[in-house]
Amino acid sequence: MVNDNKKYQKPIFEMNDVSYQYENKKALEHINLKIFQGEFMAIVGPNGSGKSTLLKLILGLLEVQHGEILIDGKKVNHFKHWEKIGYVSQKSNAFNHGFPATVEEVVLSGLTKSKKIYQRFNKKDKQLVKDILKEVNLEGFEDRNINELSGGQQQRVFIARTLVADPKVLVLDEPTVGIDASQIAHFYDILNRLKRSQLTILLVSHDIGIVAEQADKVACINKHLHFHGTNDEFKQLNEVDLSKIYGHPVKFVDHDHERECCK
16 A cells, blocks of 8 residues: 655655757656655556666666656656665666676675675675575575576576665566466565565556566656556556556456556
């Protein structure tokens, strides 16, 4: 359930009349959106809808052309505390599969920004890794080679790598791409457990069925912001409404009480 008191809090992210275009192609038009502390926000939309562009603008990877984006009350180009924002891209596990890294080594690499040059990891760091791996249901995996893990397990390792730096916000770009369907439910269980610790979660996904069940709020984007509300309100949209937003037929199918999106 969404906490109504959030409307009295200062938003973590605030987008005011944000527009962006590539040469002559408009990617986003007049986006107004707020994301509050402790909120689990999902951004959904069809391919080419501007989701990835909005994410890059939020993360400062693209320069705002029109409007403004505030992070914790500061304009994105003036924001300095990027260590507070953990980012896991959909390509996070696209590493060299011949590289002999253990799970512990991968997660420890998330602490490198807090270390001085040539400063070694200590027992406290390694205990922190164990604690974080337990949090993502990978207890005892420290010495396993990252290449031996399934896609879902690898993605949890990269989330652990982000969490070990103690961020206030976790940003996930299509986090379940390449993950076996049987592991997706476990993945979202972990996200909901993290949310209960007041971690703010921003997730970009094409899977509107699952995020409608899991997120606190949903923002549906197709160049414009067509919908922004609670997951219950999003689930009240019918197939006609969604098809207008997506620009092609969208149908919900129920499987074991879960909703899936079929195009």
